Amino acid sequence: MQTNKTLFFEYALLPSGWAKKVRIEIDSFGTISAIQKEMIGSTGDPINATVLPGVSNLHCHAHQQAIAGLSEKSSNSNDNFWTWREIMYFYLQKIQPNHLNAIAEFLYMEMLKSGYTSVAEFQYIHHNEDGTSYSNPAEMSLATVSAAKRIGIGMTILPVLYRYSGFGSKPPSDKQQRFINNADKFIEIFNQLEMHTRADNNINIGIAPHSLRAIDNSLLKEVLNGIQKKDLITHIHISEQINEVKECQEWFSLRPIEWLFENHDINSNWCLIHGTHSNKKELALLAKSKAVLGACPTTEANLGDGIFNTLEYLKFGGTIGVGSDSNITVDPFDELRLLEYSQRLQHQKRNLLAVNPQYSTGRNLFELAITGGAQAIGRKTGRIEVGYRADFIVIDTNHPTLITKEKDAILDYLIFSKPCAVIKDVYVNGVHVIKSGKHPLETSVIKKYVQAINALTNRE
Numbered sequence: 001m002q003t004n005k006t007l008f009f010e011y012a013l014l015p016s017g018w019a020k021k022v023r024i025e026i027d028s029f030g031t032i033s034a035i036q037k038e039m040i041g042s043t044g045d046p047i048n049a050t051v052l053p054g055v056s057n058l059h060c061h062a063h064q065q066a067i068a069g070l071s072e073k074s075s076n077s078n079d080n081f082w083t084w085r086e087i088m089y090f091y092l093q094k095i096q097p098n099h100l101n102a103i104a105e106f107l108y109m110e111m112l113k114s115g116y117t118s119v120a121e122f123q124y125i126h127h128n129e130d131g132t133s134y135s136n137p138a139e140m141s142l143a144t145v146s147a148a149k150r151i152g153i154g155m156t157i158l159p160v161l162y163r164y165s166g167f168g169s170k171p172p173s174d175k176q177q178r179f180i181n182n183a184d185k186f187i188e189i190f191n192q193l194e195m196h197t198r199a200d201n202n203i204n205i206g207i208a209p210h211s212l213r214a215i216d217n218s219l220l221k222e223v224l225n226g227i228q229k230k231d232l233i234t235h236i237h238i239s240e241q242i243n244e245v246k247e248c249q250e251w252f253s254l255r256p257i258e259w260l261f262e263n264h265d266i267n268s269n270w271c272l273i274h275g276t277h278s279n280k281k282e283l284a285l286l287a288k289s290k291a292v293l294g295a296c297p298t299t300e301a302n303l304g305d306g307i308f309n310t311l312e313y314l315k316f317g318g319t320i321g322v323g324s325d326s327n328i329t330v331d332p333f334d335e336l337r338l339l340e341y342s343q344r345l346q347h348q349k350r351n352l353l354a355v356n357p358q359y360s361t362g363r364n365l366f367e368l369a370i371t372g373g374a375q376a377i378g379r380k381t382g383r384i385e386v387g388y389r390a391d392f393i394v395i396d397t398n399h400p401t402l403i404t405k406e407k408d409a410i411l412d413y414l415i416f417s418k419p420c421a422v423i424k425d426v427y428v429n430g431v432h433v434i435k436s437g438k439h440p441l442e443t444s445v446i447k448k449y450v451q452a453i454n455a456l457t458n459r460e
Contacts, residue, residue, distance in 0.1 A: 011050040018407045026390045030429030054117025054391035055332040056373030059294045059323025062104040067091045068328050097143040102452035104147035109439045114331040117391040117428045118154030120377045122208050124179045131177030138192035152433040156377040158208040159189050167251040183222040206233025233378040240274040257282035271376040276306040287318035292376040297338035299325035307342045321372030336365040336415045362412035394425035
């Protein structure tokens with residue numbers, strides 16, 4: 001348990017709006033215990049900076065960070081998600097728990113530096129290359145949990161339920177053997193993770209049915225009935241690819257989101273990842289349910305998935321957050337920039353996601369991300385408010401690029417023009433994990449990461 005602390009900031013973004021000269025008190029559990037505004041001559045650690053709530057990364061596959069930049073050579077004129085997946089499968093065959101732990105530590109450190117203070121790890125490598133289990137069936141997922149604990153990022157670990165290679169319960173391929181579980185094996189993995197994480201208030205647990213093509217209804221119902229955890233956080237890939245939508249219609253005569261809503265109680269504990277190819281009916285269903293749409297714009301652009309109809313979805317009152325997914329880039333402000341720019345390119349207008357006239361686009365995007373992200377990962381964060389976790393990102397307002405900018409202009413700059421150097425400090429659960437842009441374990445984390453990548457690419 002840590003000691004109580006008091007921090008003092010020139011500006012803070014509170015739920016009620018911007019406040020000046022703010023003193024924040026944090027208790028020994030890392031929770032905000034008091035907030036005072038207009039504190040002239042305040043005691044505590046004086047920080048001449050602007051503090052923002054931390055952003056939750058609602059969708060991450062840590063192992064894919066190792067192949068970022070290795071799939072940009074054209075193999076044929078029909079490069080798409082499915083050809084990229086074959087490259088990814090090739091690299092993940094070698095990854096063992098020690099490699100995944102090293103990759104995740106480095107990745108999570110980079111997330112903290114960029115402004116993510118928590119991550120939902122959508123983890124689907126469970127077994128050895130031949131599909132046999134490790135001595136602890138949750139060993140691969142625990143490698144990411146251990147990484148999160150060492151680095152100090154908040155985590156929601158989402159073991160992935162994966163059984164089939166396509167609609168109609170199509171048998172998995174040899175390259176998918178590391179992912180595959182029946183209900184009993186999956187529940188065993190979940191129980192092991194719950195046992196190892198229940199004492200850590202910075203780690204949460206949910207589940208992730210991979211996609212409609214990778215499960216069937218009876219399997220999902222068996223797992224949900226077997227776990228029976230109240231308010232279970234549940235994430236699923238949905239409608240990412242046009243072919244996925246077409247095959248779903250062929251098998252069920254319904255589009256993916258339509259099928260999901262007809263067969264399950266979709267509520268605020270669910271997060272539907274991508275939703276790239278959703279029609280108006282599906283967008284309205286999703287918005288009404290209060291589930292979160294997990295947008296991953298840089299990955300969706302990198303894979304050629306398509307553009308999510310964010311503007312229409314927000315008009316329905318939908319909830320949205322962002323994730324780094326394949327980790328081709330790791331920065332929440334990059335995701336929010338592309339979320340807005342994709343709409344501009346599609347509609348040939350500007351500031352579309354500001355929604356209201358005269359409202360800051362950056363402010364609205366940021367508030368959407370912190371609200372939807374916190375809901376999606378099930379952690380009491382995303383707000384600088386009494387009773388919430390002390391997850392903060394501290395912006396260096398002395399940085400030359402921020403001269404004359406304050407309040408909403410800072411958020412607009414962070415999203416549309418930000419150099420990384422403006423994020424000075426990061427706190428998670430009240431712990432000062434990034435100080436002046438550096439992590440205290442940075443040297444050892446980088447060394448360990450380099451060794452793992454060299455081993456995976458036979459360069460040792």
